[in-house]
């Protein structure tokens with residue numbers, strides 16, 4: 009595979025030229041294409057795979073947003089400022105403030121546009137709050153799967169006759185001496201190359217979770233961990249950025265997940281923990297405050313003997329969990345074990361029964377929890393458990409961008425015609441794993457896609473760029 013490079017030249021004679029080129033057909037790229045189309049801009053989406061998928065299709069498809077029509081319909085009082093506070097609280101005040109503000113304001117119009125113009129039937133998850141969210145604001149399509157989100161976006165893009173060129177991996181970014189993007193060179197599966205020129209370019213090709221080289225530099229503790237994201241997150245955008253001298257920000261940040269079923273290899277919803285479940289290692293002990301978040305839990309689980317833990321819960325929580333397709337898949341694959349009481353549970357988990365009994369007995373309202381968690385109720389037999397490890401889902405660092413997702417150069421000024429959004433740009437999770445608030449990934453993808461598309465359209469409408 010040809011590695012990503014940047015060519016600086018004035019000699020570029022592409023076969024095709026489009027006003028707006030979008031690189032990557034995940035949630036960011038496809039939604040941006042729909043906004044561009046609504047603004048009357050001709051856009052072309054390039055995708056390396058045979059069909060749009062990306063990490064978006066592997067995700068649960070839950071998108072946090074404040075002040076949407078869907079929230080209003082369920083009577084949930086929420087607003088962008090509250091959402092911004094929640095993001096910063098999770099990121100210990102270290103998330104990029106201009107992006108937090110821009111994304112929390114843009115995500116409601118972005119989702120409302122998809123509802124009103126393209127018929128997306130958003131539902132807001134009810135019944136429990138994801139860690140760090142002070143309001144019910146997790147939006148999802150009825151299928152509750154990222155795959156459905158991509159399929160829906162892809163169908164809409166095709167209905168609107170926006171061109172999507174698949175099996176087209178962009179390997180070379182072509183710029184002039186002033187860092188104006190002229191276009192990209194694309195490699196096809198048969199090894200042939202094509203050149204595509206553009207007036208504006210959006211990098212929507214996600215981060216570097218699939219690149220061992222980039223992980224070794226910035227996220228070394230997850231190099232050996234399970235990677236649950238898409239293989240296309242190979243660091244194309246950050247490689248180009250480095251060649252251009254564009255600053256990279258928050259490169260140590262990522263979405264981990266402390267509940268990846270083994271050996272089945274599927275996500276087990278963190279709703280189990282938020283509903284009262286606990287994580288227990290093979291010594292029969294709890295080891296962290298599960299209510300802080302699933303991202304940092306990945307590190308906690310990997311630090312346990314064999315890098316493994318058990319998510320332990322009871323029959324009430326099992327009912328909640330069965331409302332999540334990822335859990336249904338895990339259960340169908342045989343990942344969930346059942347036990348009538350503590351002794352059977354200990355035997356099936358392979359841990360000492362007296363220790364496990366003591367651990368479960370301490371799960372009580374009003375007890376002083378060593379990790380600072382508060383329990384609303386005890387866990388009651390019969391029990392259920394899933395063996396899990398910690399996994400890397402996607403990286404949250406990326407290109408430095410302004411509040412319109414324009415890529416900024418080393419002097420802090422925007423480059424002439426380059427945008428980055430979604431996983432390609434720096435996120436809103438601060439500098440490390442502990443700052444990831446549930447849904448920051450798709451928030452960045454859909455809000456960033458919205459902001460970038462409108463800014464690209466604005467620029468293309470200016471007389472000198474038209």
Ligand SMILES: Cc1cc2nc3c(=O)[nH]c(=O)nc-3n(C[C@H](O)[C@H](O)[C@H](O)COP(=O)(O)OP(=O)(O)OC[C@H]3O[C@@H](n4cnc5c(N)ncnc54)[C@H](O)[C@@H]3O)c2cc1C
Nearest residue numbers: 032034036056062063064068070178240430431447449450
């Ligand atoms: C198991 C799992 C569950 C998750 N659940 C959630 C969730 O519920 N909520 C949430 O907010 N986030 C979740 N995430 C994170 C979320 O999936 C990502 O943050 C989000 O999908 C990023 O969207 P994107 O459009 O930026 O990237 P992607 O969806 O990865 O799309 C990028 C596209 O670019 C293409 N591409 C890459 N390089 C090139 C190139 N050189 N040329 C052409 N095409 C290229 C790729 O093939 C890919 O299709 C989850 C992630 C995982 C792995």
